Amino acid sequence: MDEGVFGKAAQERAIAEVEAEMARLCELLAEGLAMGLDEGREMVGGAMSEFLVEFFDLVRAKGSRPGMKGMITLPLLVHGAETGEPGAEPVAVVHLLWWASARYLDDLTDAGGPPPDGADAGKKVLTALAAGGHLPARLIAGLPVGRAVRAALADELSRAWLDAVDGQLRDLTEGAPAATRASVLRSYEGKTGSPYAMAAASAACLAGADGRRVAGWRAFGRALGVLRQLVNDQRDLASGRHEDLANGTATYLLVHLLTVLPAARRREALALHAAARQSASARAELAARMLDDEVIESYAASVAPLIGRAHGLLDLLGGDPGCVRELHGLVDETVGHLPRFRLAVA
Numbered sequence: 001m002d003e004g005v006f007g008k009a010a011q012e013r014a015i016a017e018v019e020a021e022m023a024r025l026c027e028l029l030a031e032g033l034a035m036g037l038d039e040g041r042e043m044v045g046g047a048m049s050e051f052l053v054e055f056f057d058l059v060r061a062k063g064s065r066p067g068m069k070g071m072i073t074l075p076l077l078v079h080g081a082e083t084g085e086p087g088a089e090p091v092a093v094v095h096l097l098w099w100a101s102a103r104y105l106d107d108l109t110d111a112g113g114p115p116p117d118g119a120d121a122g123k124k125v126l127t128a129l130a131a132g133g134h135l136p137a138r139l140i141a142g143l144p145v146g147r148a149v150r151a152a153l154a155d156e157l158s159r160a161w162l163d164a165v166d167g168q169l170r171d172l173t174e175g176a177p178a179a180t181r182a183s184v185l186r187s188y189e190g191k192t193g194s195p196y197a198m199a200a201a202s203a204a205c206l207a208g209a210d211g212r213r214v215a216g217w218r219a220f221g222r223a224l225g226v227l228r229q230l231v232n233d234q235r236d237l238a239s240g241r242h243e244d245l246a247n248g249t250a251t252y253l254l255v256h257l258l259t260v261l262p263a264a265r266r267r268e269a270l271a272l273h274a275a276a277r278q279s280a281s282a283r284a285e286l287a288a289r290m291l292d293d294e295v296i297e298s299y300a301a302s303v304a305p306l307i308g309r310a311h312g313l314l315d316l317l318g319g320d321p322g323c324v325r326e327l328h329g330l331v332d333e334t335v336g337h338l339p340r341f342r343l344a345v346a
Contacts (some may be wrong), residue, residue, distance in 0.1 A: 006080050006086045006322060006323055006326060007326075010086070011073055011326075014072070014089075014208065014306050015072050015073065017089065018093060018096075018148030018294075019072075019093045021089065022056070022093060022096060024097070025052075025093070026049040026053055027204050028045075028051070029045040029049040029052075029135075030042075030045060030046050030050075031044070031203045032045040032046070033045065034162060034342075036141055036142040037138070047126075048130055048131045049053075050127075051100065051127045051128065051131055052097075052131060055103065055104075056100075064105045066098075067228065067231075071095050071096060071099060071196075072329075073092075074095070074200055074330065075088040075091040075092050075095060075199045075200065075202065075331060076089070076153070076201065076203070077323045077326050077327050078203040078204055078220075078327070079091075079203040080205060080320055081317070081319030081324050082204055082208070082213070082319055082322050083207045083324040084320045084323075085206075086323065087206070087207070088202070088203035088206045090140075090143055090206075091202040091203045091206060092199070092200055093139065094136040094140065094157065094198075094199075095198070097131055097135055097136050098157075099132075100128075100131055101128040101133065102164065102195065104124060104125075104128045105125070105132075106168070109168060132161075133161060134155075136157055137154060137157060138205065140157065141154075145206070152205045152214075153268045156201050156202045156205065156218075156231055157198060157202075160195050160198035161194075163193075163194035163197075164190055164191050164194045165190075166190045166193045167186070167187045167188065167190020167192070167193070168190070169187060170187040171187045171191055171250075171293045173248065175248070175250060176217065176254060176255065176258065176273050177270055179255045180254060181252060184250060184252045185226065185252065186250065187227075188225075188226045188229045188252065189222055189230070192226065192228055192232075193222035193223070193224075193226045195223040195225065196222060196225030196300035197218045197219070198218075201214050201217050201218035203217070204218075210246060213317065216316065217317065218318045219313055220310065220314060220317065222315040223309050223310040223313060224310055224331060224334065227307065227331065228307060228334055229252075230253075230303060230335075230336060234253060237253070237290060237291055238291065240287075244285055245273070245282075245283040245286060246275040246276050246283060248273070248274075249277070252289060252303075253299055254286075256295070256298070256299050257299075258270065262302070269286065269289060272285055272286040272289075275284060281311070303335075307335055311328060314328055
């Protein structure tokens with residue numbers, strides 16, 4: 001769609017503009033500005049500025065920019081689907097702020113113990129809460145929109161945080177022996193689906209969509225976020241980092257493996273999973289079993305309905321044909337990042 005209203009070249013320009021806006025925001029925060037308040041908050045502003053710069057440096061270092069581009073283009077395309085003109089850049093900024101905060105807090109919860117850097121980590125926790133919760137709220141409060149739209153945007157932000165915490169708590173509470181594919185998906189819908197749901201629904205709000213369509217876009221964003229989490233899980237295995245296994249996380253792929261194995265082999269896999277928290281060799285062996293060709297093939301068949309649901313929601317929503325087509329492409333591009341994944345569309 002390079003010749004259309006929001007083809008790849010236009011998307012790259014829009015992404016660059018949002019990234020430039022984030023850079024300007026960091027500069028203003030360093031001066032204690034951009035919070036919609038009077039001056040004199042250089043301490044928290046400077047801390048948030050450093051925190052955000054560190055986040056974007058990490059994104060580049062980890063090669064995660066393609067995922068970040070998806071975070072930006074989702075609200076822009078939803079706005080375009082509703083109006084024919086891509087927009088909602090403030091929502092893209094809020095989405096990035098949310099993820100900068102959540103990434104740090106997620107790393108802390110995965111560590112399963114006190115932060116190694118003591119007081120400095122405590123400062124970062126406070127900064128993460130400010131950058132991901134209160135700063136977006138201040139930015140929303142300053143938007144030149146009507147009271148009803150502003151309230152709806154604030155509601156989406158609050159909903160996203162509560163749903164994400166709910167999902168993260170489920171993730172931390174449920175162990176692999178008791179987890180089911182349905183329970184893992186419930187967790188994913190919260191911890192990763194909710195911010196994407198927020199971004200899509202907020203863009204629809206800014207576009208003037210009615211409540212029914214806003215709810216539809218929220219559902220689509222949640223479905224896309226779940227797919228994004230599946231990608232994160234499998235990339236962790238394929239990269240050899242095996243962080244989820246070291247953390248004892250019951251991922252969808254692990255639970256899928258446990259579901260399809262006969263009883264004796266399931267017990268072996270659970271024993272490996274228990275040992276994987278301390279043993280690199282156990283992590284490597286279990287990862288190899290999870291990435292076995294037959295397992296991945298059945299896993300792809302299990303994931304296919306989730307992909308089909310995302311596309312189906314888009315078909316039901318409709319809107320500007322060019323932007324809807326690009327949103328379909330965003331779904332396919334997301335699952336295309338799954339290593340060794342055979343795309344089996346339901």
